[in-house]
Amino acid sequence: MPKVTPLGLRKYNIDQMILKELSDLESRTILFSIVNQSKLPSQISFENKIPSSTVYKKLSTLESLxxxxxxxxxLINRQKSKFYRSNIREAEICIKKFEPIIHLIQNNVITKT
Structure with missing residues (x-):
């Protein structure tokens, strides 16, 4: 068995966390609802019928990854409001010899201002 380095362990953990989020229905729904257009968490919640608290938790996790x-x-109603956008437009997951291989296709949609 090859020796696991701290860097290799960290990459493995990130890959596992990404795989976990992509397999979660709510995370996927949120992620792919903001591919073409940035949205407020309240918009994401309303359009996808996901509770606001869940949307905020998932957005935090997806952003950290x-x-x-x-x-x-x-500034909306005297509050700073964040508009979120997906960095990926597509994801492919392949498993070879017990190891998942994740291919993320970058989102190249141009922002319209």
Missing amino acids: GLIRVEKIE
Whole structure:
């Protein structure tokens, strides 16, 4: 068995976390609902019928994994509001010899302002 380095262990953990989020229905729904257009968490919640608290938790996790980004921040009703956008437009998962291989296709949709 090959020796596991801290860097290799960290990459394995990130891959596992990404795989977990992509296999979660709510995370996938959120992720792919913001491919073509950035949206507020309240919009995502309303359009997909997902509770707001769940949307905020999932957005935080997806952002920490680099799967989404804050595209812009606007002042709405005296509050800073974040618009989220997916960094990927497609994901492919393949399993070879017990190891998942995740291919993420970058989202190249141009922002319209």
